[in-house]
Structures are given as structure tokens and as C-alpha cells.
Amino acid sequence: MAQKAVIFIFIFLAAVIQFSFFPSLFPLGTCPDLLLLLVIFWALREGFEKTAARAVLAGLLADLFRFQPVGVDIFLFSLAAFGASSLAKRFLVSHRTWEFFFTSGVVVAGTIVYAISFNFIGGIFYSKGGYGQVTTLWHILDWSIALRIILNLAIFALAFRPLEKIEKAFELYGQRMPGFRK
Amino acid sequence: MKLTLTLAVCILLVFLNPRGVFSPVRGFFLTLAYPFQKIFYLTGNKISGTFSFLESISNLKNENKGLIGENDRLAAEIASLQGQKRENEILREQLKLAPRDKFNLESSLVIGQDPGGLGGWIMIDKGSAQGIAPGMAVIVSDGILVGKVEDVYWESSKVNLLTDSSASVSAIDLETGAKGIVRGEYGLGLSIDMVAQTDTLNEGDTVVASGLGSGIPGGLYIGKIQRISATEDKLFQKAQVVPKVKYSKLEVVFVIKP
Known part of the structure; x- marks a missing residue:
């Protein structure tokens, strides 16, 4: 129960940081996807089964704080968790350094897929859930995706070790994914 | 199985979009987040301001x-x-525009904004507890209209900015009296359209809210006209409107209470 409460507080604070701290810090309008990074981080280490509930909670908070139809980010975060955990099962990584690079690669892939999907879905449902906004290829593949990748990698590099330490300190998790360093 | 079920529920939720069901949930989380949002947003602004200052020294x-x-x-x-x-x-x-000093203003701090950079909305730190209601106009200090309150929670509200794609305000060219509708252009700026071909628009003219419909008092400054063109069907004129404020840099706004 305490573990669940800690995870809830963790995701809640990450959502507040993503939707209140980052927008004021990055006035260019492109912010890092902290919640997505958390979901990917957990999915790679814990597998989809254990991360699914967290992905749903993170997605729900993202939908609520973003004022968009509930379900969009839950959908995308669940897919991200599933994709990341499938990749972790497929490619076994044992060395500490490679683990970091492998995870970074997944972050890049996750960011691209998430941004494209979000732009596509957002184009259809943007604002008040109204239909009919024109969604062009240019709108979906906008330049900010490149900037977002850089920001996500930077935040991920900064947060990776602290997240590991928090993981150990709070003993939030059970068994890790096979193949990862124990 | 878990994934399929989650995705199916999500698709249903997105398509049915039961806003009424999730409004209380959103209200609960926003009330919970309010103190944190305020601290984080102001801290972010301070850090961003420090960097801007260092950058400006050169x-x-x-x-x-x-x-x-x-x-x-x-x-x-x-x-x-x-x-x-x-x-x-x-x-x-x-x-017959309302004098600017007659407004009953409620000052509010901006505590969040559209993270997508589309300039669609901001969050302010005043809500129903302070008498804020949906539809109220939101201005910055010198009577410049920036948006309208859309959703109200206990201690915070969501303000739809004029640049939001769904925003539309009845407006008037102060110099020529031409009437039209100011709309947001997906966060990229503003435009005035539905201006009759017989009306005159000049570049540099001032556009203010006309006060017709939508509950926004007349006379609130919106921006200046730039680049006039005819609409695709040639029935009306349209023009870009350059706002006076940067919507991404809003820190304090005022809600006009009745």
C-alpha cells in the first residue's frame, strides 16, 4: 500500500512538473515528456504487466492536466510501456553502460512514436474534443519533434541515476526484467 | 489481454469523450495540484528569467x-x-464602450500553460472560490484582452487564449468602425475575418472587442491589423492581427467580474 502511495505521489509530482514547471522553463513551447520517460524507464525494468497500472495513471493525469479527451495519453502511454517492455525482452542487455545506451535508444524511439501519434490524434481531437481539424503530414511531422528528442534525452540522462537510486531507496519494485543488471 | 482491454477502453473513452464524467475528477486533481503548480510555475519563471537576464547582458x-x-x-x-x-x-x-477603469478586476497569477506550445490555454490561480465563472473576459494590466475563462475549479481556472483555434471574439476596427470576428490561428496568432467587403480595413489600425455577444465587454484592446486579404470565397475581407502581448510570457492577468 505504501509502495503504491509513493508511486502515486511520484507520478503526480512528475505530472505537475511536466505541466507547470517545464512550460515556464522552456518558453519555446516544446517541453520534455517526463511522464513518458518514467513509463519507459519502468517498463524496461519491470515489464509491461507491472507497469500497466502506472502507465494508465500517468496517462490519466496527462489527459486531465492537458485538458484533452481522457484516453488519448492513457492509450499512448500503455502502448509505450508495452513497446518498451517487448524491446527489453527481445534485446537482453547486461552491461551497465549498454543498459544506459539501450534505454536511451528506446527513449528516442518512444519520443518519435509518441510525438507523431500525439500530433495525429491531437490534430483530430485538439481542443474541446471537436472533430474536423485538418491534419496534414506537416502538422504530424513538425520540427519540434527533433527538439523534443534532445530535451527528453537530456532529462533522461539527468534523471536516470537518481531514478535508480530512488528505486533502491524505496524498494518500490520486485523482480527486474530478465537480462538487466541485478 | 491487459493491453487490449486498456486500449479498447481508451478508444471508447476518446470517441465518447464524456467530459461531464471527468470534470469532477479533473477538478479534484487540479485542486490537489494547485499549490504545487503555483510553486513550480513561479520557480520555472524565475529560472527562465535568470537565464534571459544572463543572455541579455551581452x-x-x-x-x-x-x-x-x-x-x-x-x-x-x-x-x-x-x-x-x-x-x-x-x-x-x-x-458606447465601457470605460476601462470601471471594471471589477480579479488579479490572478498564471500557474500553468499549454505544454504543446500551441498557445491554446493558461491556468490561473483563481477559481470559483473567488467568484470566477466561465465566460468571463481575461485581460492584462492595461486593458488588453487575452482570453476567456472556460473551465472553473475551486482555486484555479482554465483560460482559453484568443490564439486558441476555438476562440472567436466579435471585434471592431477602432479607426474605421469595420466589424468582424477575431479568431485564433492554432496558437500562431490572430486574424480578423467576416469583415464585409464594403468596410475599410487599414494596416496598423487598432482592433478592439466590440462587446457584441460572448459576454466580453467592448473596448478591450486586441491588437493591430497587418496583411489584409480577401477570404477564399471573396465575400469578406480578412487580416492578420498582431497582439500586443506575448501569450507565452503571461505572468499576471486580470479576470473581469461583472
Whole structure:
């Protein structure tokens, strides 16, 4: 129960940081996807089964704080968790350094897929859930995706070790994914 | 199985979009997040401001030179504005626009904004507890309209900015009296359209809210006209409107209460 409460507080604070701290810090309008990074981080280490509930909670908070139809980010975060955990099962990584690079690669892939999907879905449902906004290829593949990748990698590099330490300190998790360093 | 079920529920939720069901949930989380949002947003602004200050140091010399020139120009402009002030008062009286100092204003701090950078909305730190209601106009200090309250929670509210794609405000060209609708252009700026071909629009004219419909008081400054063109069907004129404020840099706004 305490573990669940800690995870809830963790995701809640990450959502507040993503939707209140980052927008004021990055006035260019492109912010890092902290919640997505958390979901990917957990999915790679814990597998989809254990991360699914967290992905749903993170997605729900993202939908609520973003004022968009509930379900969009839950959908995308669940897919991200599933994709990341499938990749972790497929490619076994044992060395500490490679683990970091492998995870970074997944972050890049996750960011691209998430941004494209979000732009596509957002184009259809943007604002008040109204239909009919024109969604062009240019709108979906906008330049900010490149900037977002850089920001996500930077935040991920900064947060990776602290997240590991928090993981150990709070003993939030059970068994890790096979193949990862124990 | 878990994934399929989650995705199916999500698709249903997105398509059915039961806003009413999730409004209380959203309200609960926003109330919970309110103190944190305020702290984080203001901290972010301070950090961002510090970086901007450091960045601006290198430009100080040029900036100073520019400011001296601008000061001289403004001194001359003040002289000419004295005359225009009187003219403006007469025009406002003729158009029956509300005087700006008669508004009952509620000052609010901005505690969040559209993270997508589309300039669609901001969050403010006043809500139903302070008497804020949906539809109220939101301005910045000198009577510049920036948006309208859309959703109200206990201690916070969501304000739809004029640049939001769904925003539309009835407006008037203060110099020529041409009437039209100001709309947001997906966070990229503003435009005025539905202006009759018989009306006159000039580049540089001032656009203000007309006060017709939508509950927004007339006379609130919106922006200046730039690049006039005809609509695709050639029935109306449209023009870009350049707002006076940067919507991504809003820190304090005022809600106009009735």
C-alpha cells in the first residue's frame, strides 16, 4: 500500500512538473515528456504487466492536466510501456553502460512514436474534443519533434541515476526484467 | 489481454469523450495540484528569467543605444497621443464602450500553460472560490484582452487564449468602425475575418472587442491589423492581427467580474 502511495505521489509530482514547471522553463513551447520517460524507464525494468497500472495513471493525469479527451495519453502511454517492455525482452542487455545506451535508444524511439501519434490524434481531437481539424503530414511531422528528442534525452540522462537510486531507496519494485543488471 | 482491454477502453473513452464524467475528477486533481503548480510555475519563471537576464547582458550596449532612440521617439509620440486621447474618448463614447477603469478586476497569477506550445490555454490561480465563472473576459494590466475563462475549479481556472483555434471574439476596427470576428490561428496568432467587403480595413489600425455577444465587454484592446486579404470565397475581407502581448510570457492577468 505504501509502495503504491509513493508511486502515486511520484507520478503526480512528475505530472505537475511536466505541466507547470517545464512550460515556464522552456518558453519555446516544446517541453520534455517526463511522464513518458518514467513509463519507459519502468517498463524496461519491470515489464509491461507491472507497469500497466502506472502507465494508465500517468496517462490519466496527462489527459486531465492537458485538458484533452481522457484516453488519448492513457492509450499512448500503455502502448509505450508495452513497446518498451517487448524491446527489453527481445534485446537482453547486461552491461551497465549498454543498459544506459539501450534505454536511451528506446527513449528516442518512444519520443518519435509518441510525438507523431500525439500530433495525429491531437490534430483530430485538439481542443474541446471537436472533430474536423485538418491534419496534414506537416502538422504530424513538425520540427519540434527533433527538439523534443534532445530535451527528453537530456532529462533522461539527468534523471536516470537518481531514478535508480530512488528505486533502491524505496524498494518500490520486485523482480527486474530478465537480462538487466541485478 | 491487459493491453487490449486498456486500449479498447481508451478508444471508447476518446470517441465518447464524456467530459461531464471527468470534470469532477479533473477538478479534484487540479485542486490537489494547485499549490504545487503555483510553486513550480513561479520557480520555472524565475529560472527562465535568470537565464534571459544572463543572455541579455551581452546585448546591453546595443539595447541601451536602442532604448535612448526609442525614448526620444516616445517623447514625441506622447505629444501626439494627447490629442488622440481626447479623440479616443469621443470615439468610445460614440461606440458606447465601457470605460476601462470601471471594471471589477480579479488579479490572478498564471500557474500553468499549454505544454504543446500551441498557445491554446493558461491556468490561473483563481477559481470559483473567488467568484470566477466561465465566460468571463481575461485581460492584462492595461486593458488588453487575452482570453476567456472556460473551465472553473475551486482555486484555479482554465483560460482559453484568443490564439486558441476555438476562440472567436466579435471585434471592431477602432479607426474605421469595420466589424468582424477575431479568431485564433492554432496558437500562431490572430486574424480578423467576416469583415464585409464594403468596410475599410487599414494596416496598423487598432482592433478592439466590440462587446457584441460572448459576454466580453467592448473596448478591450486586441491588437493591430497587418496583411489584409480577401477570404477564399471573396465575400469578406480578412487580416492578420498582431497582439500586443506575448501569450507565452503571461505572468499576471486580470479576470473581469461583472
